């Protein structure tokens with residue numbers, strides 16, 4: 001973003017956000033049956049010098065909680081030397097969040113409704129608002145997700161290859177695994193890809209659960225990306241960042257039969273072809289059936305269900321060619337995580353006061 005572009009007030013739905021100010025705006029989306037307005041809460045923090053405009057979003061899927069906490073913690077950091085703009089949306093899909101559901105009340109997936117429509121369904125209108133009034137003016141994005149219920153994911157970055165600068169941004173995020181993943185039609189990522197702007201998708205932990213390790217890694221990852229984009233000065237941390245391993249393909253190892261799942265392997269472990277991943281116990285006999293790896297890779301996701309059917313996905317494997325260095329990277333990431341948990345990233349006592357900017361009252 002040029003100095004001239006940066007110096008202009010940022011406009012979101014007709015509201016003006018001047019340079020070197022931070023404000024919170026509540027954008028009207030549509031009415032509930034109860035006549036209450038559903039609002040999209042957006043925190044806008046403008047720096048005092050030119051730089052990128054980074055959008056960080058969470059809870060597009062309403063039951064994915066870790067990202068909401070990540071953004072809450074980002075809000076606690078004053079960032080006095082911020083260059084560019086940081087736009088934070090802690091809960092994109094508020095109706096789904098309130099219902100503790102992945103989906104919108106009409107059972108649609110908001111992350112398949114982009115770019116949306118101003119005259120479409122509630123979800124389509126929400127998607128349109130975010131696309132037109134916020135995402136289009138941003139230069140970079142990070143969208144925070146988790147695995148589904150009972151399907152935890154190893155902290156990982158997914159990105160669409162080919163967008164300029166995206167791979168460097170993914171490496172800067174610094175989680176052990178990054179995955180080439182095309183944007184599904186109608187996804188938020190597809191908007192950024194179509195605009196030729198880099199957006200990372202972070203996955204870590206599982207739905208409905210607050211997982212401190214994933215929250216901490218995501219928080220550190222966003223700060224690292226902001227340093228990489230020169231939105232923040234380099235940190236003084238002497239802890240080396242682990243270089244992620246790239247997976248170009250992922251696939252599920254599936255249950256050979258139904259029964260009781262007795263897993264042997266855990267998230268982040270390296271598997272070789274033929275290695276025992278777990279067993280399926282027959283609830284009516286002493287019989288056990290082994291589940292063996294059909295390929296080499298790293299376990300990036302798994303089921304936590306105790307009772308499984310034949311064909312259920314048990315372990316999600318990311319294909320890798322560099323397994324010898326992979327375990328070192330995961331070990332380094334774990335050491336880094338221990339460090340971050342023992343040395344709080346931010347001082348929670350210094351809360352940031354955001355000027356509240358109620359859209360509907362103006």
Ligand SMILES: [Zn+2]
Nearest residue numbers: 061064145146
């Ligand atoms: Zn999600």
